[in-house]
Amino acid sequence: MNISFHDYVSGAARAGRLVVQPRMGFGTIATMSEGLYRVRDAVGLEPRAGTLTIDAMTRVNQVGRATEILRQGKALNGFPIVSHGPQLTRQMLAAVSAPNFAVQVRHGSAFPMHIFETAAAAGFDAIEGGPVSYNFPYSRHPLADTIAAWRDVCRFWAAHGQRLGVPTHIETFAGCMMGQMAPPELLVALSLLEGMFLEENGIASISLSLAQGSLACQDEGALLALGALARDHLRRSDWHLVFYTYMGVFPRSVEGAERLIRDSAETAVRGRAHRLIVKTVAEAHGIPTIENNIEALGWARESADKAANKPDPETKVWAQTIFDRAEKIIVCARSLGSNIGDALGFAFAGGILDVPYCIHQSNRNEAKATVDPASGAVVWLNQGRMPIERAAVRRDLADRFDGQAYKNALAWVRDRYDEHAKKVAHANG
Amino acid sequence: MLRKLLMPTAKTKCLAILASTPDDSHQWNLHGVEMELKERNIEVINLGPLTPCKVIAETVRDRHPDLLVVSTVNGHGVHSMLEVLRTLEEYQVKRSIRIVIGGLLTTDPEKTKTAISTLMSAGCSGVFSGPEAWSSFDEFLHGVVSVEPFPDQVY
Numbered sequence: 001m002n003i004s005f006h007d008y009v010s011g012a013a014r015a016g017r018l019v020v021q022p023r024m025g026f027g028t029i030a031t032m033s034e035g036l037y038r039v040r041d042a043v044g045l046e047p048r049a050g051t052l053t054i055d056a057m058t059r060v061n062q063v064g065r066a067t068e069i070l071r072q073g074k075a076l077n078g079f080p081i082v083s084h085g086p087q088l089t090r091q092m093l094a095a096v097s098a099p100n101f102a103v104q105v106r107h108g109s110a111f112p113m114h115i116f117e118t119a120a121a122a123g124f125d126a127i128e129g130g131p132v133s134y135n136f137p138y139s140r141h142p143l144a145d146t147i148a149a150w151r152d153v154c155r156f157w158a159a160h161g162q163r164l165g166v167p168t169h170i171e172t173f174a175g176c177m178m179g180q181m182a183p184p185e186l187l188v189a190l191s192l193l194e195g196m197f198l199e200e201n202g203i204a205s206i207s208l209s210l211a212q213g214s215l216a217c218q219d220e221g222a223l224l225a226l227g228a229l230a231r232d233h234l235r236r237s238d239w240h241l242v243f244y245t246y247m248g249v250f251p252r253s254v255e256g257a258e259r260l261i262r263d264s265a266e267t268a269v270r271g272r273a274h275r276l277i278v279k280t281v282a283e284a285h286g287i288p289t290i291e292n293n294i295e296a297l298g299w300a301r302e303s304a305d306k307a308a309n310k311p312d313p314e315t316k317v318w319a320q321t322i323f324d325r326a327e328k329i330i331v332c333a334r335s336l337g338s339n340i341g342d343a344l345g346f347a348f349a350g351g352i353l354d355v356p357y358c359i360h361q362s363n364r365n366e367a368k369a370t371v372d373p374a375s376g377a378v379v380w381l382n383q384g385r386m387p388i389e390r391a392a393v394r395r396d397l398a399d400r401f402d403g404q405a406y407k408n409a410l411a412w413v414r415d416r417y418d419e420h421a422k423k424v425a426h427a428n429g
Numbered sequence: 430m431l432r433k434l435l436m437p438t439a440k441t442k443c444l445a446i447l448a449s450t451p452d453d454s455h456q457w458n459l460h461g462v463e464m465e466l467k468e469r470n471i472e473v474i475n476l477g478p479l480t481p482c483k484v485i486a487e488t489v490r491d492r493h494p495d496l497l498v499v500s501t502v503n504g505h506g507v508h509s510m511l512e513v514l515r516t517l518e519e520y521q522v523k524r525s526i527r528i529v530i531g532g533l534l535t536t537d538p539e540k541t542k543t544a545i546s547t548l549m550s551a552g553c554s555g556v557f558s559g560p561e562a563w564s565s566f567d568e569f570l571h572g573v574v575s576v577e578p579f580p581d582q583v584y
Contacts, residue, residue, distance in 0.1 A: 137454060138454050139454075
């Protein structure tokens, strides 16, 4: 029997250690099991968690197509859990089970009841997503539809926990919206609001996410603010913080990618996150192999264990700023409905929440942001209708923001880490 | 005065419909293309990611654009674009506009050349992929679409 995901991460948190976890998914039972075994048994990775990522066809409710591709022996970009069915999946999970190994299902589906049902029947207790974070980046459906759908899946998942006798876990993906160039106060507010939505619909174990940005002290401050806000706003559930290695345009050089991954582990520790979703050097080039994943998890483990937990003064300033701004957004959004689901819908309709660069019928897309090329911080160019003070808007950058500046901002992290790798290689001879 | 009267009047703004393919959820590329088009004084209707073929065809039919720009980076661009072109044909609007596509069209870089020729013979007027994509697209816009960025300065 596996330990529950909730108990495993809580145990590591009490011991003050960061859990590292890959984003791994393969089409066949054989490769998927091998991936899970390798993560479980790799020397020196503990504490670590396993991942079962669902394929793109199953995510968009085209199970028939996934089954067909699987039958033809062609590659899928994840595990088609519904095609394999609960029985085979349960057997696979039982085979890799160990008293110190927990596995989370990760999917990216806007309407995921089919995935939740199969995962529950297969014996999983941890999954992820949310009504905003799995709609805006992945679908064209109105927000109201996914809010309704996620109320149902949350209640289903909570009832599944009662049958299992463990608190079933859902992680909100809202701190990763668009992968890059979203100011952290918005990500923190969204992560909290989606977490509050999960809690409101019966989920007892929740993780709040945040993705690495382009400036370490800004990210550390954001994590500290997220933790402080969670203590205030999530009172009925157990929660932890999960940090993600950079989700935007990834360095092309192996050395640059390794540095970025190691930096994400250090930031996670200094920001007091409890878990880290680790990327690999293959991100810029295709689907990572098991080997890529184990290698990256090893770097993250090593850097996390070496990282000193001492926030610098700049981090404290960021933490306070991000806390104040996110708190304002949360309070303002929360006031709009008698429950969090309705409040989220109204907040996006009215522009109190507005995700920069997200083209979606339920997002106003009036707010704009960029990377400040001088400091690396993610900053506002236009706050839209959000309750963000005018002083936070960088008019100087907004005035000369053109297509080229946009492309430079998107590639800022990649270019900086690739440049650094080149310099190191040069210095070494 | 006479000179001014004899000069052609400023052309109405060029209109482009910008879309992705039905299975591509990437958005950053769409914003980049939108900004580049607008900087060239082209009006843009951005249909967003995961654009259903039907939505593209209906918008082309209803808005009479000068240009349809499809941007896709998920590596399945060839297959999906052929579907878009078939739908445009069904709506009988394929021949009325210039159609271009750009981005990452195949997961195997060695197949890019085949991809370009497939799409050109299927009815695209321009296919832009690889390291030169942006500069080629820029030349294409200057050459094929008659754009007058600052009509006042002509005089």
